Amino acid sequence: MNIEALQDQAPTTTGGYLRQARENMGLSQQSVAERLRLNVSTVQDIENDHVNPNLASTFLRGYIRSYARLVQISEEELIPMMAEQAPIKPLKVALMQSFSLGKTRKKRDSWLMGFTWFILFVMIGLTGAWWWQNHQDQQQDITNIVDQAFAKLLRGDDVASVVLSNGVDDVGQPTENQPVNTNTDVPIAAPSSSSVSAVPIPYIAGQIADRTLSTSIPSTPTTSSVSPGTVPADANSNVIVMNFTGDCWLEVFDAGGKKLFSGIQYNGARLNLTGQAPYKLNIGAPSAVQVQYQGRPVDLSRFIRSNQVAQLNVTTQ
Template sequence: MTINEADPQPQAEPEPVTTAGPGALLREAREAKGWTQAEVARRLNLRLAVIESIDGDQYKAGVALTFLRGYVKAYAKVVGVKEQEVLAAFDGMSGIEQIKAAAPMQSFSRKTRQQASDNWLKRISWLVLLGLLGSLVYWWWQDSGVNYMEPGLDPNVQQQEEPAPEADIPVVAPQLTLPAAPITDDADTTVEATPDTLAPVAAIDEKTAEVTEPTAAPAVATIVETETPAADPRLLAMNFTDDCWIKVTDGRGRVLAEGVQKARQALSLKGEPPFRLILGAPHAASVEYMNKAVDLSSFSAGRVARLTVPKS
């Protein structure tokens, strides 16, 4: 018995049933009005690419579903198509499910990226904070090391070396010549000079011995005449008894001094004459030029003095 086995034919996979979207319906209504896609985009204040994607039912998964429904609804209202009919066609499209599924994934991806960015910012903030704390600790350690001093010592007072002890100068007693013993006729009364009899005379205390020194000649008073230094025309001297703001400019326009001068302060300025002076408190300043005082009595207190030295 022969059994003819038929070769099995491959069965074609059923094509997915796609449901038409609202693009064709909206496109026909737009063409009936004689409008172009650009005209509708201008009326809806949308990009031309959005109107083209709606007419071709080509919706990008990157756009939120709520926005897509809003665009379709506004398109239908402009061209005069019922909104319920257009939205029903939009919701029945097969590609809408993919857009719905992609939306949560994109939201999750954005959330993950945001969390990664936040974690990175936190790490940077901690590193900056640790760096500041390290700098603060180092500064405190360095400052405490500078201020450290041994107990009993003041760092502001310099230790003075003790002077070396002066060498003791021995006092030498002068040698004394004793007179010869007197000679008498009576041998019994003769006193011999023996060491025992000379001891009281020769024993002289070193402390009571006086050393005679040559008398110094009287000092002759000499008068030294101090010569007055020659006057320098390039030198200007100033002294202050109180705080005074000044500005001094020489003949070449160079500012030699400017600012507030304190009480009991002196200045010696050198430049090319003539000097132009501005004194905020002339009563607190004294000016000397060519070894002569400059008269400032004409300037009253509270008045700024402006003068030229020497006067032209």
């Protein structure tokens, strides 16, 4: 009868087992709380089988195990009761954490992608602005050079008349050399070796004043006749040949006012023109061109030294 009563009084919960073991050892709730470093209220909740909703089940199970070791109760006896009192739900927590982490990562990646595109657009805009500024500066420099050259041409400072002496007439027969005025004659020599950088000059035909400085520059006279077999290929015609060693703008007119060429020639180009002599030449970069008329070089050293636009007339005496 007494054994059945004791069995009926045996605790059936985790808190009841722990409280009974504590009382058997003569410990108070305060002493248990101090040894486990817990609050007294937490010890009371464990003994009363009260689960704090703010306390994770993992921590609750840990407190129960520590309490059981303190009162010398085997954990195996409490495992079935602990499973009912503090069940573990790891799957739901893992899914919620995974969803939250995925959402956070997606938001961070979206922000990073937007920032990257913003930086890219800024770099493209700065590059375009830099290129446009340089382009405007170059155009302004060219305009200034053109204005300066045009002003000099209007003053008539750069116009010269080049007269070539030729011992062969248009049909290839030798002719006598004509006398020239030695007061203004300058022999035609090979182009000067000094090079001056030149900038292509835009089209200025029709805007040059009629005032020109005419200076006769014949080639050195010679008394020897030239046999037809030794005359250069271009000496028997009115062909004017120009070889370009750099980019150069020029215009060429013949005696009838016909425009033979107007535009830009580039480094390595060769230009052969035929018309009625004398020829009128406007050369933007004299240092970038070598002119030959009827096989003889035309001296442009004067314009090269002064770094001026060359305007000259080329004819044969």
